[in-house]
Amino acid sequence: MKVVVIGGGWAGCAAALQAKKCGAEVILIERTDLLLGLGNVGGIIRNNGRFTAAEEMIALGAGDLFQIADRCARHKNVDFPGHKHATLYDVNIIEAEVRKYLYSMGINILFEKRVVDVEMEGKSIKSVYLHDGTEIEGDVFIETTGSTGPIGNCLRYGNGCSMCILRCPSYGPRISISMRAGVEDLQGLRSDESFGAMSGSCKLEKDSLSKEIREKLDRDGVVVIPVPKEDINMDKLNIKVCQQYALKEFAENIVLLDTGHAKLMTSYYPLEKLRKIPGFERVRFIDPYSGGKANSIRYLSMAPRDNHMKVIGVDNLFVGGEKSGLFVGHTEAIVTGTLAGYNAVRLGIGLNLVELPSTLAVGDIIKFENENKKTLDGLKQRYTFAGAVYFERMKQLDLYTTDIEKIRKKVDGLLLRDFFKNRII
Amino acid sequence: MFRYVDCIDAGTEYCPCHLAEKGECIICSQLRGKNFCDCLNWKGTCIYEEFIWNNKKAKRIREFKEFTIENKRLIRDDLLLLQVSVNPYLAKQLNNIGSYVFLKKPGSPLCFATPVSIMDSDIKNNLITMVVKILGVKTKDLLECKDKVELKGPYWNGIQGQIFLKNLKGNEILIVARGVAAAPCVMAAKKLIKANNKIIVVLEKGRGNGNFAKERFKSLGCEVYDVNMINYNDYSLSEEFKNLLLELIKKNNFKVTISGGSDEFHRLYLNFVYALDKSLKFATVNNAIITCGEGICGSCEVKLDRGIIKSCKQQYNPAEVFINLRGEGRK
Numbered sequence A: 001m002k003v004v005v006i007g008g009g010w011a012g013c014a015a016a017l018q019a020k021k022c023g024a025e026v027i028l029i030e031r032t033d034l035l036l037g038l039g040n041v042g043g044i045i046r047n048n049g050r051f052t053a054a055e056e057m058i059a060l061g062a063g064d065l066f067q068i069a070d071r072c073a074r075h076k077n078v079d080f081p082g083h084k085h086a087t088l089y090d091v092n093i094i095e096a097e098v099r100k101y102l103y104s105m106g107i108n109i110l111f112e113k114r115v116v117d118v119e120m121e122g123k124s125i126k127s128v129y130l131h132d133g134t135e136i137e138g139d140v141f142i143e144t145t146g147s148t149g150p151i152g153n154c155l156r157y158g159n160g161c162s163m164c165i166l167r168c169p170s171y172g173p174r175i176s177i178s179m180r181a182g183v184e185d186l187q188g189l190r191s192d193e194s195f196g197a198m199s200g201s202c203k204l205e206k207d208s209l210s211k212e213i214r215e216k217l218d219r220d221g222v223v224v225i226p227v228p229k230e231d232i233n234m235d236k237l238n239i240k241v242c243q244q245y246a247l248k249e250f251a252e253n254i255v256l257l258d259t260g261h262a263k264l265m266t267s268y269y270p271l272e273k274l275r276k277i278p279g280f281e282r283v284r285f286i287d288p289y290s291g292g293k294a295n296s297i298r299y300l301s302m303a304p305r306d307n308h309m310k311v312i313g314v315d316n317l318f319v320g321g322e323k324s325g326l327f328v329g330h331t332e333a334i335v336t337g338t339l340a341g342y343n344a345v346r347l348g349i350g351l352n353l354v355e356l357p358s359t360l361a362v363g364d365i366i367k368f369e370n371e372n373k374k375t376l377d378g379l380k381q382r383y384t385f386a387g388a389v390y391f392e393r394m395k396q397l398d399l400y401t402t403d404i405e406k407i408r409k410k411v412d413g414l415l416l417r418d419f420f421k422n423r424i425i
Numbered sequence B: 001m002f003r004y005v006d007c008i009d010a011g012t013e014y015c016p017c018h019l020a021e022k023g024e025c026i027i028c029s030q031l032r033g034k035n036f037c038d039c040l041n042w043k044g045t046c047i048y049e050e051f052i053w054n055n056k057k058a059k060r061i062r063e064f065k066e067f068t069i070e071n072k073r074l075i076r077d078d079l080l081l082l083q084v085s086v087n088p089y090l091a092k093q094l095n096n097i098g099s100y101v102f103l104k105k106p107g108s109p110l111c112f113a114t115p116v117s118i119m120d121s122d123i124k125n126n127l128i129t130m131v132v133k134i135l136g137v138k139t140k141d142l143l144e145c146k147d148k149v150e151l152k153g154p155y156w157n158g159i160q161g162q163i164f165l166k167n168l169k170g171n172e173i174l175i176v177a178r179g180v181a182a183a184p185c186v187m188a189a190k191k192l193i194k195a196n197n198k199i200i201v202v203l204e205k206g207r208g209n210g211n212f213a214k215e216r217f218k219s220l221g222c223e224v225y226d227v228n229m230i231n232y233n234d235y236s237l238s239e240e241f242k243n244l245l246l247e248l249i250k251k252n253n254f255k256v257t258i259s260g261g262s263d264e265f266h267r268l269y270l271n272f273v274y275a276l277d278k279s280l281k282f283a284t285v286n287n288a289i290i291t292c293g294e295g296i297c298g299s300c301e302v303k304l305d306r307g308i309i310k311s312c313k314q315q316y317n318p319a320e321v322f323i324n325l326r327g328e329g330r331k
């Protein structure tokens, strides 16, 4: 039984890993030379409800990637406006660690290979084609190509290519595999009903900041500096992907987090203006390279799916991460990717597919997002354990807790302890 | 089958072109009336971005310029060898697989423009060499040129299936050519030999002293065979040719074969060798009637199962056009 995973971001890594743990032969195809996709420029985990989600996954037996992220942490238990107990992983080292782990599990990874088309047999995918015409066959396919870019989208719906980590000019554009398989994409909306959303943070080269700021970042993991009054721009909050960070505090303040670089919690910031702030006189952007003018555009390419993560309209295609909905975050990508990997194997060997229970946040978010996406208002929301509508829901439903023991008991009570550890082939 | 969509001009200084301006770009969905990216073939630049940055206008189209004829002689009663000195830019741009130009007699109306393949481009002396078969009105008009000719270029779609010729290194390649279609094969052989490939050429003996390009292939270092390829009574491949192919395919490990002949010949030849080796990839000399070369007039249209393409600009997989796939689920 061969599972082909397309896209090696957090969702793709989680899907490949889970399919392998279930006993399948797994091939993971990534268009760039790096795994983790946007995970190479993120770094925030375990903030707010993400803590609960990570612990639920660990109790369910799918904690591998969270444990790597924990090991790569630069800071734990960091609070910043609107967010509590965050872990900040070091974006400079984590990719190599995840890669090593996937290799050690026996996952076959193809780098610098871009999937460009599918070969169908009725409503099933028989194989995918790489850009050079190579055909790769499989029994079940998982698309985790994210929703970022490519250049044309970043231009039409944003300020142009900002030279982000996905490096389209070097590796070629993301395309929608599900669309090639005949299923129309869905798009997220902004509050003014225009399409897509702009990534909400960028990275500054830490060494270009003042000694004082650097030392505080190294010590506390977070620095908050007020934005000069004349430069406060509330409108920028509306275009942001990350509604959990679209708070007044983020417009009125420069919030920096230490993820190896200094993560600046705003979509983009004109360099001249940024350099007027004390301590920022020599500052430079490191991601996206053109963070002074733009950031990447996301959520223009979601496939309709069911709560098993299977694409509606294709018999053997699953999705995870941003490809599967308006999910924001590493944690959300790992959760959805894991379920996609698990169900892909079940489908491949003819078993019925499973949903995660709604009594767990990781199961509830998958259903909640799917339900909400059906409405116009729902398409304007982003879904994350870390904030906005979904964190509110977690609190209301009493799904949010940082009590690890309580989470374990709950998973035990559902008879799901180490559920994802079982080989099913 | 691999759906191979490629515009030969994509990503060059002639891109975006008028097709983009009119919402008919071959590659870019955003320039084909769609709202989201669905790029059909990435060649290193975003065509939509180039278009926006070019003030939503097509780049300048190629135009006729007058150049000097250095050498012009009949190498057979109906074959004209032409050497033209061009500028360094054209010499370099035309020193590529599949390159061609439009020629016409100075002063003749635009409808006399004839597409002509480049057999060789000498980039030291900026001299291009072509062979023209004198066939009808346009080529007879060319024959009347004295020391000047009008030339428009560069164009590159004279060979289809170029994706299979790219990045070939240290491989064995079989070229099979007849008549004037041998000219673009000489350029292909030259480029492929530069990349350390071994080239074996089978030429049609034809009438007279064999193919005009024979000595050129030899001096490039190709292994050359002469045969009579066709039984003219029923237009089929001759036994002699088939046996030679069998032998060559057994002896060598060909990855790609280039067919230089008419479309009828491509069909016969490709089907025959495909049956011998299903992994073989194909490149074919482009025989379409090319009039404008810019994807506008439509005279070069080729019908594929997935729609009509303009073959002056767009590449196709020759297997998709010429091979009769029986029971192999052509889509």
Ligand SMILES: Cc1cc2nc3c(=O)[nH]c(=O)nc-3n(C[C@H](O)[C@H](O)[C@H](O)COP(=O)(O)OP(=O)(O)OC[C@H]3O[C@@H](n4cnc5c(N)ncnc54)[C@H](O)[C@@H]3O)c2cc1C
Binding pocket: A006, A007, A008, A009, A010, A011, A012, A029, A030, A031, A032, A034, A035, A036, A037, A038, A039, A041, A042, A043, A044, A045, A113, A114, A115, A116, A144, A145, A146, A147, A148, A166, A173, A174, A175, A199, A200, A201, A202, A296, A320, A321, A322, A323, A327, A328, A329, A330, A331, A332, A333
């Ligand atoms: C600047 C920034 C900062 C962020 N910070 C955080 C944070 O601190 N915490 C957090 O939780 N979230 C953060 N996020 C969001 C989070 O990174 C994403 O939501 C999550 O990582 C998405 O994962 P994914 O696997 O769905 O998609 P991606 O990470 O987009 O992965 C998709 C992968 O597929 C590959 N691919 C695409 N097309 C093809 C193809 N045709 N063939 C082969 N491969 C292909 C891509 O190269 C890429 O590697 C941040 C995002 C950005 C942009």
Ligand code: FES
Binding pocket: B289, B290, B291, B292, B293, B294, B295, B296, B297, B298, B299, B300, B301, B310, B311, B312, B313
């Ligand atoms: S020759 Fe005019 S469209 Fe191709």
